[in-house]
Amino acid sequence: xxxxxxxxxxxxxxxxxxxxxxxxxxxxxxxxxxxxxxxxxxxxxxxxxxxxxxxxxxxxxxxxxxxxxxxxxxxxxxxxxxxxxxxxxxxxxxxxxxxxxxxxxxxxxxxxxxxxxxxxxxxxxxxxxxxxxxxxxxxxxxxxxxxxxxxxxxxxxxxxxxxxxxxxxxxxxxxxxxxxxxxxxxxxxxxxxxxxxxxxxxxxxxxxxxxxxxxxxxxxxxxxxxxxxxxxxxxxxxxxxxxxxxxxxxxxxxxxxxxxxxxxxxxxxxxxxxxxxxxxxxxxxxxxxxxxxxxxxxxxxxxxxxxxxxxxxxxxxxxxxxxxxxxxxxxxxxxxxxxxxxxxxxxxxxxxxxxxxxxxxxxxxxxx
Ligand SMILES: *Cc1c(COP(=O)(O)O)cnc(C)c1O
Numbered sequence: 001x002x003x004x005x006x007x008x009x010x011x012x013x014x015x016x017x018x019x020x021x022x023x024x025x026x027x028x029x030x031x032x033x034x035x036x037x038x039x040x041x042x043x044x045x046x047x048x049x050x051x052x053x054x055x056x057x058x059x060x061x062x063x064x065x066x067x068x069x070x071x072x073x074x075x076x077x078x079x080x081x082x083x084x085x086x087x088x089x090x091x092x093x094x095x096x097x098x099x100x101x102x103x104x105x106x107x108x109x110x111x112x113x114x115x116x117x118x119x120x121x122x123x124x125x126x127x128x129x130x131x132x133x134x135x136x137x138x139x140x141x142x143x144x145x146x147x148x149x150x151x152x153x154x155x156x157x158x159x160x161x162x163x164x165x166x167x168x169x170x171x172x173x174x175x176x177x178x179x180x181x182x183x184x185x186x187x188x189x190x191x192x193x194x195x196x197x198x199x200x201x202x203x204x205x206x207x208x209x210x211x212x213x214x215x216x217x218x219x220x221x222x223x224x225x226x227x228x229x230x231x232x233x234x235x236x237x238x239x240x241x242x243x244x245x246x247x248x249x250x251x252x253x254x255x256x257x258x259x260x261x262x263x264x265x266x267x268x269x270x271x272x273x274x275x276x277x278x279x280x281x282x283x284x285x286x287x288x289x290x291x292x293x294x295x296x297x298x299x300x301x302x303x304x305x306x307x308x309x310x311x312x313x314x315x316x317x318x319x320x321x322x323x324x325x326x327x328x329x330x331x332x333x334x335x336x337x338x339x340x341x342x343x344x345x346x347x348x349x350x351x352x353x354x355x356x357x358x359x360x361x362x363x364x365x366x367x368x
Pocket of ligand 1 (some may be wrong): 036038084160161198199200201215216217218219298
């Protein structure tokens with residue numbers, strides 16, 4: 001953490017390892033945990049989170065951005081890495097050079113990988129209803145036939161990303177599609193393909209769909225919202241966001257503070273400034289929520305600046321320059337949870353916390 005600008009995020013790597021173990025216990029030993037550390041490890045760093053989840057017993061890793069795969073390999077981590085569908089066909093050679101399992105998601109990506117000299121493990125992403133990336137039902141027969149013919153490609157498994165986990169009927173429809181693809185693969189002669197369909201919500205809601213491996217991301221990073229969050233005892237990984245006061249100023253009742261609007265102050269008010277703003281991933285416009293100072297809550301007021309947050313410290317005795325302020329996490333007997341922060345900012349946890357972690361200076365705790 002820099003003294004020059006006190007504003008940082010604390011990433012709890014012991015919590016990440018704990019969450020991997022909790023997931024492994026939930027799915028049982030024969031089921032492998034493919035830990036999803038996509039989007040730069042949900043903003044926490046792809047390579048460092050990859051190392052920690054492997055230390056906690058994960059079987060392998062999944063990422064969606066080839067740069068994350070590159071960072072993991074550059075850090076000397078040799079674990080299996082599945083690269084989700086993410087690249088255009090003309091990137092096939094570069095993808096193959098990463099030393100990962102590539103995804104075939106349509107006939108074009110299949111042709112591109114099959115045209116390479118290099119041998120390569122691949123998985124098929126099956127279109128089962130999400131309507132985004134995946135080999136479509138009309139192409140299954142041809143695709144399995146073609147990958148069988150391609151001497152450089154070793155098809156190791158099928159996966160899909162199930163949509164609408166709150167709707168069991170929809171999950172059933174998608175699984176019927178996935179099963180149909182698996183059946184065709186078997187008819188074509190693929191007898192030992194691995195199957196993987198369980199992202200975080202599916203692990204929690206549909207334990208019968210764990211198959212050979214589960215690929216959970218948000219669960220490992222404690223980024224589930226709503227009733228899903230209570231379904232497993234994970235711990236926050238993006239554990240704290242902190243700053244410190246750089247100025248305190250008092251304004252008399254009846255005075256005017258420009259950024260609070262045109263109204264005169266109805267009471268004497270003390271305002272403190274923190275060097276952290278919407279440029280760090282927070283929001284500009286209200287509602288902006290509260291922070292902890294001396295273990296007490298203080299509201300964020302006005303509009304947040306790109307580099308500044310102003311809090312009303314009128315209710316906190318002895319607030320002074322240099323005092324630590326907690327925007328997420330514990331202080332004294334107080335706590336601001338991620339769910340609370342997300343609710344204030346009207347953003348899902350998986351959106352707001354990785355954004356803050358990615359942008360702010362990161363402090364790692366509990367490294368193995
Ligand atoms: C992100 C992703 C997952 C993991 O989803 P979570 O909800 O974070 O567990 C699984 N599969 C695919 C294809 C993904 O892109």
